[in-house]
Amino acid sequence: MDDRHLVLPPEAVDVAIQTVRELLGESGASIILQRANMxxxxxxxxxxxxxxxxxxxxxxxxQAMIDVYGPKSASATLKRAGRVQFTKWRENYPLAIGLASTALKSLPADLRLKTLLKAVTMAAKQIAQVDTEFIEKPDGTLLFKTYQCPYCSGVHTSSAFCHTAIGALDELAFWVTNQAWQTEEIECRAQGAETCTFLMKMS
Ligand SMILES: [Zn+2]
Incomplete structure (x- = not known):
């Protein structure tokens, strides 16, 4: 399904803008927006x-980030942007994410992460009308799938493209478990897959 027409909540966009300004500065943010014609x-x-x-x-x-900075440098910046974004989401959406975390404190680390990812699937639907799915695999790794994805919307690439989501999931997992996790995007809608699928494992 083409998801390009889906509208984002203005607060979420404002969080993204503040993140880009923090990471790239005023002039960097302007260059990117100009390149994207925005x-x-x-x-x-x-x-x-x-x-x-x-x-x-x-x-x-x-796409403008990749055009301007090149894929390698852009992927590192986008991952950092995802990490910063998750921190800002916690501040901006305390009901969806922050308050849940208080209730989570008494749970063991892996259960905290699973509970939070379930909360995220609900928040994604409620806040951005995005359908996501969270699957626990028997080997202890986790799959997070999204059926619509703003980060690669309208983009066609040969390699997975959603570095911002990877950064956000890495930060989310670290924040809730106090352990480093590694997220890999194993399928991407930009490659023609039905979902962007993220595999998360403890590193
Ligand atoms: Zn993707």
Missing amino acids: LDYLKDGRLAPGKRPTFGDVGRVT
Whole structure:
């Protein structure tokens, strides 16, 4: 299914804008937005009033990062952006993520992560109308699948493209378990797969 037309909640877009400004600075953020043909989305460092960015817009920003910085450097920056974004989501969506974490404290680490990922699937649907699925594999690794994905929306690549989501999942797992986890995108909608599928294992 083409997900380019799906609209993101303005608060989520504002979090993304603040993240990009922090990582790339004002001029870097402007260069990327100009390349994506979206300079008018920004006003005084925030999302311009009346703009409703779509998943396709986010995909264009990701593509612009790769065009400007090259795939290697862009993937590192996007992963960092994902980590920062998760931290900001916790602050901006305390009901979906933050409060759940208080209830999680008494659980063992692996159960905390699974419980949080289940909360994320519900929050994704509620906040962004995104269908996700979380699967525990018998070997202890975890699969997180998303049926719509802003990060690679409208993009066609030969390799997996959703470094921002990888960074966010790595940070989420580290934050809730206090242990380093490694996330790998094993299938990507940008490659023509039905879902972006992330494999998470403790590193
Ligand atoms: Zn993907």
